[in-house]
Amino acid sequence: MTEVSKTEAIPFVAPARAEITPAIRAVAIVAAVGVVSAAIALSCGGYWLSNFTQAYCMTLAVLGCALLYGQLGLVSLCQWALVGAGGWVSLRVYHTIHPPFLVTILAGGVGASVIGMIWGLPALRMRGLYLALVTLMLAGAFQTLVTVTSFPVGGPGFLGQVGASGNDRMMMARPVFASSDTEYFLFVAGVTLLCIFLVEAHRRSKPGRAWALIRKNEQMAIAAGVRIVFYKAWAFALSGFLAGVAGALLAGLFGQLDASAFPPTSSIVIFIGTLLGGYEVWLGAFLGGILTRFVPALLIDLNVNTNVGFMIFGAALLFALRDSLGIGGQLAMLAERLYKQFRGQRAL
Amino acid sequence: MIKIDALTVRFGGIKPLDELAAEFVAPICGLIGPNGAGKTTLLNVLSGFVTPIKGTILLNETSLLGLSPRRRVGIGLRRTFQQELVVDELTAVENIQAIADHVSADRASARRQVGLALDFVGLGPRRNTLGRRLNLFERRMVEIGKTLIGQPRAILLDEPGAGLNEEETDRLRRLLVKIPSAFDSQLVLIDHDADLIASVCIETLVLDFGKRLAMGPTRAVLNDPVVRRAYLGRE
Numbered sequence: 001m002t003e004v005s006k007t008e009a010i011p012f013v014a015p016a017r018a019e020i021t022p023a024i025r026a027v028a029i030v031a032a033v034g035v036v037s038a039a040i041a042l043s044c045g046g047y048w049l050s051n052f053t054q055a056y057c058m059t060l061a062v063l064g065c066a067l068l069y070g071q072l073g074l075v076s077l078c079q080w081a082l083v084g085a086g087g088w089v090s091l092r093v094y095h096t097i098h099p100p101f102l103v104t105i106l107a108g109g110v111g112a113s114v115i116g117m118i119w120g121l122p123a124l125r126m127r128g129l130y131l132a133l134v135t136l137m138l139a140g141a142f143q144t145l146v147t148v149t150s151f152p153v154g155g156p157g158f159l160g161q162v163g164a165s166g167n168d169r170m171m172m173a174r175p176v177f178a179s180s181d182t183e184y185f186l187f188v189a190g191v192t193l194l195c196i197f198l199v200e201a202h203r204r205s206k207p208g209r210a211w212a213l214i215r216k217n218e219q220m221a222i223a224a225g226v227r228i229v230f231y232k233a234w235a236f237a238l239s240g241f242l243a244g245v246a247g248a249l250l251a252g253l254f255g256q257l258d259a260s261a262f263p264p265t266s267s268i269v270i271f272i273g274t275l276l277g278g279y280e281v282w283l284g285a286f287l288g289g290i291l292t293r294f295v296p297a298l299l300i301d302l303n304v305n306t307n308v309g310f311m312i313f314g315a316a317l318l319f320a321l322r323d324s325l326g327i328g329g330q331l332a333m334l335a336e337r338l339y340k341q342f343r344g345q346r347a348l
Numbered sequence: 349m350i351k352i353d354a355l356t357v358r359f360g361g362i363k364p365l366d367e368l369a370a371e372f373v374a375p376i377c378g379l380i381g382p383n384g385a386g387k388t389t390l391l392n393v394l395s396g397f398v399t400p401i402k403g404t405i406l407l408n409e410t411s412l413l414g415l416s417p418r419r420r421v422g423i424g425l426r427r428t429f430q431q432e433l434v435v436d437e438l439t440a441v442e443n444i445q446a447i448a449d450h451v452s453a454d455r456a457s458a459r460r461q462v463g464l465a466l467d468f469v470g471l472g473p474r475r476n477t478l479g480r481r482l483n484l485f486e487r488r489m490v491e492i493g494k495t496l497i498g499q500p501r502a503i504l505l506d507e508p509g510a511g512l513n514e515e516e517t518d519r520l521r522r523l524l525v526k527i528p529s530a531f532d533s534q535l536v537l538i539d540h541d542a543d544l545i546a547s548v549c550i551e552t553l554v555l556d557f558g559k560r561l562a563m564g565p566t567r568a569v570l571n572d573p574v575v576r577r578a579y580l581g582r583e
Contacts, residue, residue, distance in 0.1 A: 210449065
């Protein structure tokens with residue numbers, strides 16, 4: 001390229017707007033997750049602490065779902081099955097070679113990431129309703145598989161199945177530094193925070209820009225030199241990784257996982273949480289994950305049939321679908337407006 | 349230089365391009381014709397999105413047929429689309445960075461090229477503005493800025509002036525004439541604005557029903573009675 005004369009540029013009169021910098025966004029994420037987590041850790045115990053720990057795991061699953069839908073417009077309805085797959089891998093790795101807990105989490109994440117990438121292959125050709133149906137069928141297939149094979153936990157052998165009595169079942173131990181419920185909750189909150197940063201780092205760098213081009217128009221993305229298959233597979237791998245980490249954390253919470261805990265309907269609930277929370281900002285996944293666990297937990301606490309939760313989510317969706325922002329997006333916009341007003345007042 | 353010979357495209361029973369032969373030699377070339385003449389199809393063939401059943405295309409002696417669209421980007425072919433395609437959620441600089449990520453040699457040269465492109469199209473002060481907050485002219489400038497990244501050899505612009513007012517079209521005109529010398533690349537421009545074509549393009553190809561109606565110096569072509577009757581609808 002030859003040197004371009006800047007004096008020839010056509011000037012615009014509009015000034016640059018004060019945008020929120022990545023550093024400010026990072027501080028906001030740490031502050032928001034930190035304050036909420038500290039409040040939960042200080043005020044909750046037993047039943048509610050366990051549910052909020054599960055809610056944070058849900059947040060990771062929603063984060064992966066929001067990544068696919070928000071960045072690429074792909075509807076994946078097998079996210080909860082990937083949570084199960086990640087849990088299965090982490091349990092097998094733990095009971096087979098007894099690695100440190102963090103390695104177990106990574107193993108769950110990587111395992112689900114590989115499975116997610118394979119399950120994402122249909123997405124290379126499909127979009128919209130067809131992809132949603134195929135992934136939902138995969139979620140159904142996963143449940144059938146784990147039911148037929150008796151979801152392996154801590155038994156002997158490669159499949160790790162326990163006998164009918166269940167007496168030979170071994171539990172997965174939590175890490176030494178997070179053995180109590182409160183410590184484990186804070187540990188899960190820390191992992192959630194790291195995963196949010198992982199996704200944010202992707203959204204604001206090369207893969208995020210490539211995904212944005214693909215979502216806008218695949219031909220335009222190709223004309224910009226983007227490798228469509230590679231970046232779609234990357235998104236599925238990252239989404240699967242987040243689900244796998246969630247599965248490993250759930251396995252650590254309960255010490256084991258049950259086959260009946262991974263019905264396909266949970267994947268639909270995760271997608272509902274993605275829409276309710278909002279898929280364009282991290283806060284949406286955080287709130288979406290908490291809501292999808294908090295509502296059923298509240299219904300159980302109130303002795304109400306948990307299926308009422310579907311009615312509540314359905315009603316909430318009617319409001320959420322009025323725009324694509326979701327609750328998290330609207331809150332983020334409000335925060336941005338307040339921040340800019342604050343900056344404006346300080347400048348005056 | 350882009351050289352096309354015997355280029356034929358068939359969609360079912362229709363031939364949008366039929367035995368088309370042309371040579372784009374001038375730094376800025378125009379491509380005009382009535383709706384359905386095959387202009388965008390030709391751009392799609394050049395960029396690899398449509399495969400011809402017959403013919404050859406050379407870009408600076410390199411045969412394009414057989415190269416994937418991505419490989420064509422790699423050898424310096426850039427294009428915009430009829431529909432304006434700026435990503436709303438990305439800022440102006442990120443929209444342009446998105447192509448630099450894939451065509452620039454390294455991060456440093458990508459950053460330098462993005463800065464140059466932004467300054468060239470006059471979007472420097474608006475670099476951190478989200479796509480959704482840019483007006484139509486600014487969005488067109490982002491689109492053109494994207495084509496200037498990574499040593500472009502040929503830039504294909506599909507109706508860059510669509511929807512612009514007179515003043516904006518004038519600013520676009522002043523920008524386009526500077527591109528070949530500033531970026532050492534050839535510009536092929538499709539537009540329905542005959543005034544824009546006349547004031548910017550040195551040579552122009554006129555298509556009609558997928559065939560070459562005329563090609564030569566733009567003024568002469570636009571004054572050709574055959575072209576005026578077919579394209580402008582008057583003698």
